[in-house]
Amino acid sequence: MKIDIIPVGLEDKEILRNLLEKYDYEFSQYDDRDVNKLGLYGYDYLDNYWTEKNRWAFFITVDDKLAGFSMVNDFPETKEETDYSLAEFFIMYKYRRMGVGKYAVKRVFDMFKGRWQLKRHPKNLASVYFWDNVVSEYTNNNYRLVKAYPETEYADGTLGDIYFFDNLKGCESYE
Structure with missing residues (x-):
């Protein structure tokens, strides 16, 4: 199995938009979001990944087939410096x-x-298990988890749990 991380170019923005709809549909069971009048969830910040600095989007492929995506930015959910x-x-x-x-x-x-x-x-129990496992393993248990972090509400009003870690040293590298 060959897993690749591929930057999403502007020409592939619609593909990412389509995958985001699948992601938002699945996630709506936790955050109770509704679709808009067009039957879509929409992603308000998608265009920003090509018009602003410090936003990165990647496709995840398995044996050259789309398997998912990852989106990174430098806009923290909290007031803590990251x-x-x-x-x-x-x-x-x-x-x-x-x-x-x-x-x-x-x-x-x-x-x-x-x-x-x-x-x-926190209602996404599969995600809770996944992130607990991955962050713990990647950081060698050198992280902080704040449950129900203030001012991090999802659409359903549930406060998010936030992990904090520094990977400048002491983390398991996959490069």
């Missing part, structure tokens, strides 16, 4: 529980050295 935030991360069902997500996100972390934060929805 360099990078994992804005979105999605692996399609077919590729879950095969190590694809773990491998891909560790590669993405390795691409951006510094202080990280990532937010998870």
